[in-house]
Amino acid sequence: MALDRKIRYGMVGGGPGAFIGAVHRSAAALDGELELVAGAFSSSPEKSRQQGEELHLDPDRVYDTYEQMAEQEAERADGIDAVSIVTPNFLHYDVASTFIEKGFHVVCDKPMTTTLEDAEDLCRQVEEQDVVFALTHNYSGYPLVKQARALVEQGRLGDLRKIVVEYPQGWLNRRLEEEGNKQAAWRTDREKAGAGALGDIGTHAEHLARYVTGLGIERMCADVGTVVEGRGIDDDATMLLRFDGGVRGLLHCSQISAGEENNLRLRVYGTDAGLDWHQEDPHRLKVLSDIHGDTPQQTYTHGRPHLDDSVQPFIRTPQGHPEGFIAAFANIYRSVARAIAAHEAGTEPEPWALDFPTVQDGAIGVHFIQTALESSERDAWVDASYTPPGA
Template sequence: MHRSAAALDGEMNLVAGAFSSSPEKSREQGDNLHLDPDRVYDTYEEMADAEAERPDGIDVVSIVTPNFLHHDVARTFIDRGFHVICDKPMTTTLEDAEDLCRRVDEQDVVFCLTHNYAGYPLVKQARALVEQGRLGALRKIVVEYPQGWLNRRLEAEGNKQASWRTDPDKAGAGALGDIGTHAEHLARYVTGLSLERMCADVGTVVEGRPVDDDASILARYEGGVRGLIHVSQISAGEENNLRLRVYGTEAGLDWRQEDPHRLTLLTDINGEAPQQIYSHGRASLADSVQPFVRTPQGHPEGFIEAFANLYRSAAHAIAAHEAGVEPEPWARDFPTVQDGAAGVHFIETALESSEQEAWVDASYTPPRT
């Protein structure tokens, strides 16, 4: 998925990698990708050291390992001055997340976190509508992400993805980390509001699973805006039904990841204005959205393209950084290391709230040097 996204615009080339914890599998994958054998490495440490010494060394590393490795891999490359693109959740502990925040500032590198749903054009249009005041004063945020793929113990049946994603030593949290951070970030990205308080019910439904697989969270956002966050991986029949609804004094909005080409502006039922359906590819979308639209209206674009929008923005931000100039505004539109720390704080706070069975303080400001 990440390789496809990085290659889609022709602005990044894959030239080196450490592709497996097994040196043999890493070399096999490098051969499959037609890479120079001298740039296919047994370990990420070897890769960072060797690429740092090459005059034609890599500009940026993409980290797509299980979660427990994110911090060590990112730290290794950041400390050698490489830019980083990292999958979420950024780390398995808040201490590690904050360490990366400081290192990114100290080394002055670009760090992109792949909350890929922020790459959808209609998600960016939703944010533009909020910024334009089309919803009025915000009152309520509802974000949900039900999946059903872990409705039974696939991890006990040899499923590779399920095995590491339900292993607390490799994944950290379960549903909260895997999809909860996506839901939390999507709400924050569109509304611009951070959490202030939460009351969470986090649990494990499938017997014998050592991580959470279901969570319901009552939330209070900045300004007293009410919120509801629901994530589940045991909702039988659901695929990837991420949905965001935001309600204000004048209107609301509704977007679903499984129908990503449409955004509904919900108008007051007591008013005269009709509901509006925004679709991608139209000139009526906000100017800030246009750089992310890839196909004419009526032609589908989706998950990989949303990923690719983050990679393209990161590529332009890195190029601008290396040239010593300011990037275009759209090239700064991607989740950062601070977003990663906020996501890890969200996980830990939800677990704390659930354990205490109480409302807890959820406010947080990621560190900077």
């Protein structure tokens, strides 16, 4: 690394009973390049202190509010370098803005904000303050997702024709928000979440398709709805898409698909071949050959030396040992750690260390949500092209 020490980070959110905070902490710890030293883990000071004790943090660096944390950490010689934001969505903008203003780097869970205005403002703030900002679309951290992108870039699929991405879940098939489930309660609260299935998993699907193909959405026709009676937010969406250059697409995201777990899947079809990657079997990537040609079907598996050079830095285990969700998350955090270390040292990071979703990706995701809702409300095709500030 460019620095002779670990990257010090603090966390906002992720207190007792939270899910994603523990995932972020595990991922950040995996490579030993980041160290959690501070936190404002809950809106309840008591719960924040409880979480700090469980993590064996210095009590003086466990704060009652994130504003207090930003202020006091900025005054310390050994203060944090970055903040990890794992709160409900409606707090992302205020927390990020508070820390960016103090010159801290940011890792933020998705969706980045609940409004496009706030997302674009964060883009401008990041540029003005010259900080690193990463958004945790963690599925782009899987090695074979990166291999899929490399195959597209190499032209192995030929000219792209069709993109199909789906993310069905079934955990909200009934009103868990009425049964004391903390995660369901805030994720189905429009004021706290902003959007339901679209924001929670639809943005993952959109980013995965864009990351692998390099194509943005030009137009869309969306059907966004609430299937479970009495719920006040979207829980199912299907949309027809036109990507850059007229490439046809289909995106489906649902949290009411009974029996489904995290069945994220991407298929991309070109004039010469197709590819198929499935998150629940992430260490295999199928390359689908033209049925009229003489090339056999292929299956890439992780850990092999024939994977693209751009993939090699992200491979963690030998062949036959599957890599998983935490490791993909950790690939994001390790890249961010290297980028922050280089930034602080005034050097250039390794090229692979810049391979993480950025604040502009966050704005594109929020625009995707807004456009899908607009299309569904109008029951029509709408213009979906968008370039965020700083892109």
